[in-house]
Amino acid sequence: MNFEIPKYTHPNFSVDPFISFPNAKYLEVIKDGVAPENYHAMSIYPEYFKINNNWILASESRMDCVPVYKTEGIISVVEFRNLKIGDKVVVGRTEDGSEGIYLHTTGFLTTNAGADVFAFRSGRSRETAYSKDYDKLYDLLKYEKDNGYVVWVLGPAVIFDYDSRKALSSLIENGYVDAILAGNAMATHDLEAGLLGTALGQDIYTQESKYMGHYNHLDLLNKARNSGSIENLIKDYNIKESVVKSCVDNNIPLVLAGSIRDDGPLPPVFANVYEAQDEMRKHTRKATTLICLATTLHSIAAGNMTPSYTVTNDTVRPVYIYSIDVAEFAVNKLRDRGTLEVTTMVTNVQDFLVHLKNYLIK
Structure with missing residues (x-):
């Protein structure tokens, strides 16, 4: 199935009352x-x-x-x-x-004349079947690979698992990621996994806690700060695989916004919140699809910076926003904060990433 961008309908400003309305x-x-x-x-x-x-x-x-x-x-x-x-x-x-x-709220509106006003299970929850959402997202991402700008907003949960890290790296390497917005923790634990095979001291495959493993992320941060940059760290310690390395190798922008609780942090982390916001804004203003995974505050921040539409070559098209988390609270919070144009999926983000990779990359 080929994805088609919905046609946008401008208001008809050539008729009253628009003609008689005053200038702003x-x-x-x-x-x-x-x-x-x-x-x-x-x-x-x-x-x-x-x-x-x-x-x-x-x-x-x-x-x-x-x-x-x-x-x-x-x-x-x-x-x-x-x-x-x-x-x-x-x-x-x-x-x-x-x-x-x-x-103008109805520019992309399609009517469903046969829909009931009242229906059971019309909300989104852990009971919702997401098969159709996956199918639509597969088609959307295949379209966006050549025609759009896909921004991913990532929490550290995406790299706590061996398979999800490999899946995300593969999506980056195959052109399904145009920018990543995250915090210090995601990049730190990803690089920890690349260097030491652990995330927060746990083996990323077996989930076994390693002896003195709670030092691992601190050791990684210390090495990164000594190297002076993520690029130098990867070279100095011959890190062969990581999501961050895939970004570096494929020139994918990685915006890391600091928080009050950060350790270290990594050298490229923005300590000033408004500098971080400005850098994130460079990508959300270009976004045609925004995918938020397991990070409540980052999802709200990026979602609120992203309008429901964008204009490319004088064509108005919708911006698709997805929020994925295992907790209903997290995905619904983005809607509560004003970002109404969002598809929420209550599921494990590790499984979500592996599903995407398996379908999109054969």
Whole structure:
């Protein structure tokens, strides 16, 4: 089955009431990092702004940021902390077009006339059958390999298992990964496994705890810091296999955001949270598919930075977001935080990765 991107339908702005709606208003920023009163806050959905009687789509959006009118035909979406004196921030709190601001939620909508209003098991839980979700994801990733930008958001659980590490490395090497967003722990334990065969001191295949194994990740971090970089560490200690090594070998961006509890950390970890956010944002703004595995806070962060759509060559297409975790709480938390356009799968991430690899890579 060949995957096809759903067709996007723009609002018909050539008819009333859109014709009679006023142009959007804006106020200039008078203090760096502070939006004017009555600023408009963005959502995850496509939003249009009437400027000089033309409706302009914000092509690179982000939830909870503000639209800034830059030049004719361009609306930039900016974080509050990045606002500068003189920026023209669109103001208005309505989204029905009456203030020159229109939020469009039905651009990709398909109707199912035969669907019941009430039905059992309409939510997503451990009882949900995910066979169809897997089939759709297989087709999507085959399409995205040549046409999209797939960003993976990873927790350390993905590398605690021998088979899932190999599966993820294989997905990287075969073109199904365009960027990875993670924390210090994922990369540390992956490199620990590559060097010592353990993750947090446990054998990655047998799960047996090794004698004095609790030192292993600390030893790895110390060696990495002595080497000065991940690349030098891999070379200095002849690490032959790891997810991180696959990223290095295939020029896949690896953004590691630090946390308050980090050990070490590894040399490339961003200690400044806003620098980490900016670096993550470079990839979420290009993402066409986002796959979040076993990391609640990182998933929420990346998901909230990722709109439900992206614009490529003047074509509006949906962004597909997947959240996978063995805990229902973790996958549902992303939806609770405003990222509504997400497919949740309650399953073991190790099994998930192996399923993907076995199907996509023969």
